[in-house]
Amino acid sequence: MQSRKPIYKKPFEKVNTVDESVWFSNDTPCMETDFTFVFDDRYPCVEGHRLFIPKENNSHFVGRSYGMAYDYGLEQIKKGKIAGFNIGMNIGRCAGQTIMWPHIHFIPRHEGDAKKIGGIRHAHPGADHFEYYSEEDTYGKNKEEKEDQS
Numbered sequence: 001m002q003s004r005k006p007i008y009k010k011p012f013e014k015v016n017t018v019d020e021s022v023w024f025s026n027d028t029p030c031m032e033t034d035f036t037f038v039f040d041d042r043y044p045c046v047e048g049h050r051l052f053i054p055k056e057n058n059s060h061f062v063g064r065s066y067g068m069a070y071d072y073g074l075e076q077i078k079k080g081k082i083a084g085f086n087i088g089m090n091i092g093r094c095a096g097q098t099i100m101w102p103h104i105h106f107i108p109r110h111e112g113d114a115k116k117i118g119g120i121r122h123a124h125p126g127a128d129h130f131e132y133y134s135e136e137d138t139y140g141k142n143k144e145e146k147e148d149q150s
Contacts, residue, residue: 039051083109
């Protein structure tokens, strides 16, 4: 009896099971647990960008995958490989999701790697980025002047 070859879904197509997700047609996981597959992002925004992909689409598996990404990030900080990290999800096309299966982006961060502070606050282009941070703080202007005044 021949095994059926999975049909991988294209961007924006509904994905019913993790086996239909495009990640398996492109690569093999670099890590795996009972709840999560981990892949290096095929289109990384920085070196070390990884995807933590729950094996089932439910809050328990998504939560365990999120926890795994968090623990992985803390481990990388402890080893001195990174200074910080962002983890997050895009849910829905309007939020930037292209593969319609839940997945958590892990993005390693290093001191001075961005011109702005405020992290995830900058994900929405219509947000008031200056409500909590001044333009100088957000864009790092006058940083040296502030340090000199301290």
